[in-house]
Amino acid sequence: MIINDWSQLSAAAQHELLQRPLRQDSPTVEQDVAAIIAAVDKQGDAAVLEFTQRFDGVRLDSLRYSPEQVAAQAAKTPVAVQQAIDRAYQNIQRFHQAQTPQSIRVETTPGVFCEQHYAPLQAVGLYVPGGSAVLPSTALMLGVPAQIALNPRRVLVSPPNPTGELEPALMYAAQRCGITEVYRCGGAQAIAALALGTASIAPVQKIFGPGNRYVTAAKQQVSQRPDGPVIDMPAGPSELLIIADESAQPAYIAADLLSQAEHGADSQVIVISPSAELLAKVGEQLAQQVRSLPRAALARQALQYSRMICTDSLQQACSISQRYAPEHLSLQVEDPQALLPMLTVAGSIFIGHTTPEAGGDYATGTNHVLPTYGSANRYSSLGLLDFYRRYTTQEVTLAGLQSLAPTLITLAQTEGLDAHARAVAIRLEDTL
Ligand SMILES: NC(=O)c1ccc[n+]([C@@H]2O[C@H](COP(=O)([O-])OP(=O)(O)OC[C@H]3O[C@@H](n4cnc5c(N)ncnc54)[C@H](O)[C@@H]3O)[C@@H](O)[C@H]2O)c1
Numbered sequence: 324m325i326i327n328d329w330s331q332l333s334a335a336a337q338h339e340l341l342q343r344p345l346r347q348d349s350p351t352v353e354q355d356v357a358a359i360i361a362a363v364d365k366q367g368d369a370a371v372l373e374f375t376q377r378f379d380g381v382r383l384d385s386l387r388y389s390p391e392q393v394a395a396q397a398a399k400t401p402v403a404v405q406q407a408i409d410r411a412y413q414n415i416q417r418f419h420q421a422q423t424p425q426s427i428r429v430e431t432t433p434g435v436f437c438e439q440h441y442a443p444l445q446a447v448g449l450y451v452p453g454g455s456a457v458l459p460s461t462a463l464m465l466g467v468p469a470q471i472a473l474n475p476r477r478v479l480v481s482p483p484n485p486t487g488e489l490e491p492a493l494m495y496a497a498q499r500c501g502i503t504e505v506y507r508c509g510g511a512q513a514i515a516a517l518a519l520g521t522a523s524i525a526p527v528q529k530i531f532g533p534g535n536r537y538v539t540a541a542k543q544q545v546s547q548r549p550d551g552p553v554i555d556m557p558a559g560p561s562e563l564l565i566i567a568d569e570s571a572q573p574a575y576i577a578a579d580l581l582s583q584a585e586h587g588a589d590s591q592v593i594v595i596s597p598s599a600e601l602l603a604k605v606g607e608q609l610a611q612q613v614r615s616l617p618r619a620a621l622a623r624q625a626l627q628y629s630r631m632i633c634t635d636s637l638q639q640a641c642s643i644s645q646r647y648a649p650e651h652l653s654l655q656v657e658d659p660q661a662l663l664p665m666l667t668v669a670g671s672i673f674i675g676h677t678t679p680e681a682g683g684d685y686a687t688g689t690n691h692v693l694p695t696y697g698s699a700n701r702y703s704s705l706g707l708l709d710f711y712r713r714y715t716t717q718e719v720t721l722a723g724l725q726s727l728a729p730t731l732i733t734l735a736q737t738e739g740l741d742a743h744a745r746a747v748a749i750r751l752e753d754t755l
């Protein structure tokens with residue numbers, strides 16, 4: 324859809340045009356997912372196997388792969404694919420290793436020492452989607468930071484293929500990241516198993532990874548249970564917003580839009596430019612390029628929700644992007660650096676004509692697990708820190724306590740909490 328008169332539209336019309344396709348979703352997703360979680364809670368593995376048969380079309384006897392089975396399956400990966408995974412692994416490892424958090428120690432006032440430390444989470448669940456495409460790259464995006472953080476249990480789940488297996492390349496990526504447990508199950512049932520535990524899958528503390536609406540709803544629902552795991556973010560269907568000017572190549576823009584449209588019918592792609600001429604050429608390129616894609620049907624469905632917005636200026640394009648909060652933002656303009664200060668709300672930003680979004684999907688080194696549905700205005704892109712929990716210590720010397728006591732006692736009395744005041748005063752009485 325081309326929108327030539329953005330500035331003339333009412334606020335409500337603009338708002339409507341920036342809605343995600345998800346709004347047209349079936350209203351029963353939440354209830355369907357709640358029923359799946361309840362069944363896994365009650366029947367454990369039997370329910371997971373039953374849903375795997377229903378949704379993935381395979382009857383399995385067991386969910387877990389032994390380390391030997393993982394190795395045997397990984398060994399089937401063609402050498403060229405192994406090498407590509409190794410190269411991507413290296414870049415992702417470098418970028419995430421550089422994020423290693425440091426403990427700090429601060430003497431906040433004489434004799435009072437505060438420290439902050441990071442401890443790896445004990446058990447992390449890593450969801451690798453597998454409904455529409457097999458994504459070894461997502462195994463790397465989740466597995467590499469978990470490996471660097473040294474989470475003792477790194478549990479990978481993914482839906483089985485029609486023969487009931489996980490694909491060799493996915494297993495190779497898992498092996499590369501030292502995944503400690505691999506299970507063939509996906510969808511809401513896999514999330515429920517990770518959260519609640521079954522006979523074969525022990526529960527985890529945090530669930531990571533992207534997925535379709537069932538997976539995303541399941542992550543949200545299990546995280547709302549009082550004893551449920553925490554989750555990384557809502558990471559749903561792919562989104563790409565491109566800001567372009569006359570310096571851009573219409574063919575590159577169309578190729579980028581299609582690269583995200585081919586993920587699924589509910590992907591959303593948007594291009595914004597002050598040049599109506601450029602937008603028209605992008606439209607022509609889209610029509611031409613989509614024809615040769617094996618996944619043209621999916622891409623065409625996603626293109627129904629695509630938007631081409633003609634703005635008065637690049638500044639206006641930036642303000643629309645800030646409002647939309649895209650998962651991926653691509654800047655195909657003459658001077659992208661000049662726009663960056665105006666662009667803070669996006670999962671990841673791709674700068675300049677020679678930076679395809681697909682680069683970040685696979686191997687630049689940044690993480691491709693990113694917030695969608697507009698949640699980039701409050702959630703961050705996945706990073707190493709997400710695999711730790713943070714805690715603090717404090718140590719107060721006698722001199723420190725003598726100095727801080729009046730403040731502590733006054734605040735305790737102000738709050739009417741006398742026992743708090745006494746816990747401070749009693750330590751000074753001995754020294755008087
Ligand atoms: N935001 C990100 O960081 C990011 C990264 C990679 C992929 N993605 C997105 O992840 C998504 C992956 O989705 P997918 O479908 O390919 O794989 P998926 O693994 O998320 O979902 C497949 C599972 O959905 C379940 N399912 C399917 N139909 C169902 C139904 N009617 N009722 C209950 N459960 C059902 C099945 O259990 C199936 O195994 C895509 O939209 C892709 O764009 C996002």
Ligand SMILES: N[C@H](CO)Cc1c[nH]c[nH+]1
Pocket residue numbers: 458460461560561562583586650684691692
């Ligand atoms: N674009 C997806 C994130 O939205 C990630 C991905 C994996 N493989 C290809 N692309």
Ligand SMILES: [Zn+2]
Pocket residue numbers: 561582583586681684
């Ligand atoms: Zn992609």
